[in-house]
Amino acid sequence: MKEGQQRAEPDELCASGAPQGHREPIQVTVHPTAEVACAAVAEEVLELVAAKPTAALGLATGSTMVGVYRALVGALEARSLRLDQVRTFNLDEYLGLAPGSKESFRAFMDRHLFGPAGVSNAQVSFPASPDSQPGVESVRSARAFEAAIETAGGLDLQLLGLGGNGHIAFNEPGSRPDSRTREVELAARTREDAVRTFGGLDGVPRRAVTMGVGTILEARRIRIVALGGHKAEIVARLVRGEDGARLPACYLAGHPDVQLHVDAAAASRLAAG
Numbered sequence: 001m002k003e004g005q006q007r008a009e010p011d012e013l014c015a016s017g018a019p020q021g022h023r024e025p026i027q028v029t030v031h032p033t034a035e036v037a038c039a040a041v042a043e044e045v046l047e048l049v050a051a052k053p054t055a056a057l058g059l060a061t062g063s064t065m066v067g068v069y070r071a072l073v074g075a076l077e078a079r080s081l082r083l084d085q086v087r088t089f090n091l092d093e094y095l096g097l098a099p100g101s102k103e104s105f106r107a108f109m110d111r112h113l114f115g116p117a118g119v120s121n122a123q124v125s126f127p128a129s130p131d132s133q134p135g136v137e138s139v140r141s142a143r144a145f146e147a148a149i150e151t152a153g154g155l156d157l158q159l160l161g162l163g164g165n166g167h168i169a170f171n172e173p174g175s176r177p178d179s180r181t182r183e184v185e186l187a188a189r190t191r192e193d194a195v196r197t198f199g200g201l202d203g204v205p206r207r208a209v210t211m212g213v214g215t216i217l218e219a220r221r222i223r224i225v226a227l228g229g230h231k232a233e234i235v236a237r238l239v240r241g242e243d244g245a246r247l248p249a250c251y252l253a254g255h256p257d258v259q260l261h262v263d264a265a266a267a268s269r270l271a272a273g
């Protein structure tokens with residue numbers, strides 16, 4: 001194992017949805033700071049793109065990813081590299097936002113990665129448009145999104161954050177391990193977590209389109225990032241293992257190449273190992 005890594009030894013492994021006989025614990029890398037964690041993940045993305053310039057990247061949003069994208073943009077600039085041949089597939093998008101809303105995940109990606117890294121519209125796929133109304137176009141756009149991933153040859157690497165309730169993308173507790181890209185209702189906890197972004201609960205969308213758990217599990221590599229003391233409890237629960245129906249991130253334990261990157265604060269409730 002590399003320095004800084006620890007193999008989690010859960011009492012009960014995250015097993016829901018994993019094929020019988022394939023119940024590996026999630027490999028955890030504890031980094032001293034958030035900055036170091038973000039740099040490590042950015043470096044892995046960069047190595048992948050250097051080896052395969054046309055890589056299909058599954059991308060995530062949220063405050064955790066701000067540092068990852070900052071590190072990635074910095075490393076690209078330092079090495080005079082560009083993400084000009086990759087295809088990108090974002091995990092999720094809100095529904096029912098005003099056109100041009102700066103709170104959409106598309107706007108987040110434009111600000112933090114696509115703009116600074118020169119990723120063009122033609123390279124980018126989202127599972128929905130943020131100004132689509134719930135129920136109207138989401139079935140069609142979800143299907144088109146799944147088809148686009150397939151056409152790209154599948155996702156080479158999927159980045160994931162961790163929701164406060166253990167969701168991945170917007171696969172809330174109760175999601176099935178074989179779920180595909182679809183429209184979902186956001187959990188109360190998820191909407192509360194988004195209050196600061198939207199300036200009040202009334203402004204937080206109720207519905208979104210998310211990549212499914214089954215879709216995520218088909219990515220060849222999955223890298224989860226969780227930073228800060230407010231993630232310590234959910235990280236400990238993920239590593240200890242729970243039923244994926246209660247804590248959807250636990251479905252990832254059945255994946256053959258999944259790693260969790262945390263900083264010291266997010267690792268603070270992990271048993272020493």
Ligand code: GLP
Pocket residue numbers: 060061062063064065091092160161162163164168169170190
């Ligand atoms: C949203 C996104 C998730 C993300 C989560 C964590 O709910 N849909 O994909 O993992 O936020 O956000 P943060 O990184 O801000 O904690």
